[in-house]
Amino acid sequence: MALEDELSCPVCTDVFRDPVLLSCGHSFCRQCINDHWTSSSSRNCPVCRQLSPQEPVSNLCLRNTCETYLREQSTRKERDEEHECPIHGEKIELFCQTDEEVICAVCKKQEHARHKIQPLQQTLQQRKAKLKAALRSAEKSLVSLQKGTARDPKISRYIQFQAQHTERKIRMEFETLHQFLRKEEEGRITALNEEEKEKRAKMERRIQGEMLSLSDRVKELKEGIQDDDITFLQNYHRIMDRSDHTLPDQELSSEALIDVSTHLGNLKYQVWEKMKDICPYYPVILNPSAAPPDISVSDDLTSVTSCFHRQDEGNPLPLHSNRMVLASVGYADAAHAWDVEVGDSHRWSLGVCFGLEGKPATQPLTPENGFWGLRRDGDSYELMAAGMSRVNMEVNVKVVRVKIVYCHEFLQDMMQLKRWRKVSFSDASSNSLIAEFARVPLKKKLFPFVIPEDQAVPLHVVPANVTLTVEQKIPLIEIHRFSCLLFSFCICIVFIFMSLLGKSDRQGR
Numbered sequence: 001m002a003l004e005d006e007l008s009c010p011v012c013t014d015v016f017r018d019p020v021l022l023s024c025g026h027s028f029c030r031q032c033i034n035d036h037w038t039s040s041s042s043r044n045c046p047v048c049r050q051l052s053p054q055e056p057v058s059n060l061c062l063r064n065t066c067e068t069y070l071r072e073q074s075t076r077k078e079r080d081e082e083h084e085c086p087i088h089g090e091k092i093e094l095f096c097q098t099d100e101e102v103i104c105a106v107c108k109k110q111e112h113a114r115h116k117i118q119p120l121q122q123t124l125q126q127r128k129a130k131l132k133a134a135l136r137s138a139e140k141s142l143v144s145l146q147k148g149t150a151r152d153p154k155i156s157r158y159i160q161f162q163a164q165h166t167e168r169k170i171r172m173e174f175e176t177l178h179q180f181l182r183k184e185e186e187g188r189i190t191a192l193n194e195e196e197k198e199k200r201a202k203m204e205r206r207i208q209g210e211m212l213s214l215s216d217r218v219k220e221l222k223e224g225i226q227d228d229d230i231t232f233l234q235n236y237h238r239i240m241d242r243s244d245h246t247l248p249d250q251e252l253s254s255e256a257l258i259d260v261s262t263h264l265g266n267l268k269y270q271v272w273e274k275m276k277d278i279c280p281y282y283p284v285i286l287n288p289s290a291a292p293p294d295i296s297v298s299d300d301l302t303s304v305t306s307c308f309h310r311q312d313e314g315n316p317l318p319l320h321s322n323r324m325v326l327a328s329v330g331y332a333d334a335a336h337a338w339d340v341e342v343g344d345s346h347r348w349s350l351g352v353c354f355g356l357e358g359k360p361a362t363q364p365l366t367p368e369n370g371f372w373g374l375r376r377d378g379d380s381y382e383l384m385a386a387g388m389s390r391v392n393m394e395v396n397v398k399v400v401r402v403k404i405v406y407c408h409e410f411l412q413d414m415m416q417l418k419r420w421r422k423v424s425f426s427d428a429s430s431n432s433l434i435a436e437f438a439r440v441p442l443k444k445k446l447f448p449f450v451i452p453e454d455q456a457v458p459l460h461v462v463p464a465n466v467t468l469t470v471e472q473k474i475p476l477i478e479i480h481r482f483s484c485l486l487f488s489f490c491i492c493i494v495f496i497f498m499s500l501l502g503k504s505d506r507q508g509r
Contacts, residue, residue: 007066010047011036016066020056024048027059095123162289169299180278184271192263199256217242280463283338284448287328290356295323295452303460306452323451324365330355330445337403339428339462340450342376347453349375350400351384352423352446372437373449374400374425383435391435399428399462404446407438421446428462 007015011032018030024045028036033056037043043052083092090104098115108117224232224239286304288297296305304325331352342348349365351373365371365384373384374391381391403426408419423446424436440446450459 003069007062007069015070016059016062019059019062019066021059021062022050022052022056023054024050024052027062028056030056030058093120094118095120097123172299176278177275180275181271184274188263188267192258195258199258203256276466281466282461283336283464284340284461285328286450286461287326291325292323295325297325298458298460301328302463303458304450304452305458306455323453324349324356324449325451326353326356327448330447331404332445333406335403335405337401338448338464339399339401341399341460341462343398343457343460345376345452345454345457345459346378347376348459349373349384349451349453350402350449350459351425352402352404352448354444355447367437367440370444372423372440372446374435381434383437389435393434395427397427397429397434400434401426401428401431402448404440 004015009016009019009029009032010026011028014029016027016029019027020030020033021027022033022045024047026045026047028046033046036046044050045052084090085092085104085107088104088106090106092102092104094103094105094108095101095118096103096107096112096115097118099112102120103112103117220242221239224235227235282300282302284302286297286301288301291297291304294307296307298304306323340350342350351371353365353372354370363369365373367385371384375382375384376397379396381393381397383389383391403422403424405422405424406419407422408417419442420438421440421442422436422438423440425434426432427434452459
């Protein structure tokens with residue numbers, strides 16, 4: 001109340017309204033000082049009795065302070081009214097932990113009699129302490145982000161590294177294609193130039209031969225003209241006959257020209273067909289973003305190797321503890337097969353799974369957890385199942401073939417078709433079955449995976465054989481000819497049948 005006393009008019013004892021300042025330094029409400037001077041018929045100060053001959057001036061600073069104080073008082077009063085129980089009008093001093101709401105003492109006795117109640121201030125202290133702890137954690141994370149030591153900035157830097165690395169590899173791959181196309185272009189231009197040179201030389205030899213033949217005939221004619229009169233007349237008809245055949249021109253065919261169709265016919269297709277040798281197709285492409293930092297993935301994303309040291313730019317995301325590398329695409333339908341070259345590695349695992357999203361990092365690799373695989377540990381082969389079922393192998397497999405096929409059976413008692421998948425592992429060199437998992441569920445996609453365990457010995461996806469085929473279409477004229485032949489054949493059969501039938505009737509009579 002001390003502040004309110006300082007802001008109160010000495011005459012009306014209320015907070016100043018339109019305060020004015022007298023020459024003596026005291027302040028009053030404008031209305032209060034005017035009423036005082038009217039009633040006393042003198043212009044003296046009600047506090048110090050000093051005369052004030054000048055008109056009082058507005059005390060703007062005091063007026064602003066009073067207005068601010070009155071607004072704050074009004075706001076505080078409204079807030080205090082809001083903190084009263086809307087049902088009982090009592091002051092809210094308790095907190096119901098059961099219903100998570102503030103209550104008054106009457107509410108505690110009535111609606112919240114059996115609830116867990118706590119003093120409001122105690123609840124405030126507890127929850128503010130928790131909020132401060134969360135605030136400290138948020139501030140710590142903010143500082144970590146600002147300094148670049150948090151995980152998100154690391155991921156951002158790793159994304160930048162991935163983009164730069166991938167762009168560099170894309171350019172290298174396209175440079176390989178450009179080199180192939182440039183070499184192919186040069187080879188075809190060279191072949192064209194050689195054919196041009198050969199056929200031009202042939203034409204030049206032909207021209208030279210004709211020129212030589214004509215020169216001989218011209219020389220012979222000139223000599224005939226120079227003969228004496230009797231000899232000239234005797235040889236005239238023979239000489240004229242030879243002059244009529246001075247150019248024994250041989251007919252030229254299209255073979256004398258450039259065989260353009262050889263150089264341009266299906267040019268793009270022929271080049272594309274030859275590109276198979278430098279453009280292998282891999283049925284499984286590995287996902288480097290899901291590879292642990294101590295596993296190296298090849299640039300073409302088809303082989304993995306367990307490294308001696310962690311890579312410089314390791315993946316900052318949390319990864320599965322089994323050091324597994326998944327394929328980039330999962331299979332949901334149709335049959336699929338791929339080969340994995342394990343070579344001389346004595347420790348590896350491979351197979352299929354439902355993916356790693358939402359799975360614990362230490363989850364066992366078993367069918368119950370969505371993993372179906374084959375593992376080699378030294379000289380023993382095991383199915384990745386509960387208890388690790390051992391597989392008897394007489395030879396060491398160099399290339400493992402993994403197949404996903406679809407099976408079904410009709411359940412007569414339930415009158416429904418039951419479908420499932422089967423995952424099998426076989427020796428690709430002999431196509432002999434190693435082991436298989438039957439009745440793999442259909443509910444999710446199956447992602448191929450590999451786990452290299454021998455350091456410096458890679459596991460490599462083998463490229464698939466690609467065959468280019470051209471659809472053969474029968475021309476309409478051939479179809480028409482075949483139809484006519486078939487119709488004629490049918491007519492002949494009918495006549496033969498009718499003849500045999502008539503002959504049989506005559507023999508019956």
